[in-house]
Amino acid sequence: MRSYDEYCAVAKSLDVIGDRWTLLIVRELVLKGPSRYTDLRQGLPGIATNLLAQRLRELEQADVIAREEAPPPIATTLFRLTDRGEQLRPLLEHLGRWGVPLMVDQRPTDEVRSYWLAWALEVMLADQRPDSPPVTIELRTGDQPIALRVGDGAIQTSLGAATDPALTLTGPERPILGMLIGMLDPARAGAVGVDTAGDIDVLDRVRSRGPAPAARR
Amino acid sequence: MRSYDEYCAVAKSLDVIGDRWTLLIVRELVLKGPSRYTDLRQGLPGIATNLLAQRLRELEQADVIAREEAPPPIATTLFRLTDRGEQLRPLLEHLGRWGVPLMVDQRPTDEVRSYWLAWALEVMLADQRPDSPPVTIELRTGDQPIALRVGDGAIQTSLGAATDPALTLTGPERPILGMLIGMLDPARAGAVGVDTAGDIDVLDRVRSRGPAPAARR
DNA sequence: CAGCATCCGCTTTGATACTG
């Protein structure tokens, strides 16, 4: 992209990370850690392969990512975030929180990856009763199940089936997210296509953190 | 811009604010408050007028900004941030902090506005000795002077000459910023084209906050 | 197969001129 030619910190940032696809590449590296070219492509459906190569080159030049030649038995190129790139993580978390309300609009053409959803829930939800014993909720949605562990004041997610979940939600992504962030009455689960198994009341345990954090100062 | 067609909170955010110029328009409204079309153009040198009109329409549709018809004696259209738009402020602050290190690269074609610089300093600097009496530093750089007030643990800036500054720095933007954020030895001010008048030691009073805040959690 | 480069049609942007 052309530079904005402004001597402004925001404009200079956007000169580096404002191109189309660029922040989504950083997202993939934040979520997956060091990744191969091919794995990045899996997480960026629709990107033209030449564009991915070009963006990776630009990000490397800007010291946001680095490429390392992994030794055998991996024997491939890995792309990873530099320290400078890691500093974008809280920015992405903020973008994620800001974007959660937009997820009420799920379009039939939208690709889904469960690790995107899991991450959105981590940055958006909070444990409402930190002193109660931990509970686990299993979400059967997206391209693989998500285990959501609520306890000790924190939210953790992992991919794959949960062991002994207190509640299992099965159904489309949108209403399941809606129930979790409190925008959809859990009692209406069935009406919106969500199958529930277990104790529906554990949903009270999670609470939305609001779309934006208070400004730092 | 085309949608990324991803059911991911970050991608949904970028569908709204990822277009070229969009975040800079939000920056202008954050810094200036409700603004007229023409005033926005002044702060976005290089934008094509049709693009500004189009972006404003899109941002209005996305509930990031609203337009209000100001009554006489103003009698003009004002664009202002909605609540949703205000929630982007901390995001811009983060982008600003991340971008400050990139300001070592000032190009001759870069446009400068003093209120951009003042804001970058506000989000980047901190009062190193909150218990000492307040001091004021005047910066004669950019398109108008900046008064930098350090005291009570906070940094405040205002445009225009300062009253009774302890230190006045006159010269190009880059070395002045460098001296303030501690990347340039104040003793070398003269060698880099900066004129100093007053007590150079008050520079120890400000401290860089580092390029990125710790992750919230 | 991983990691690209090239080509081509289409969309977005930039520059400028013009208007209620």
Add this chain to the structure above:
DNA sequence: CAGTATCAAAGCGGATGCTG
């Protein structure tokens, strides 16, 4: 003041082919 209209240039998306 607050835009719209027009058109050339740049960027992007999709398909394909190449190389170790």
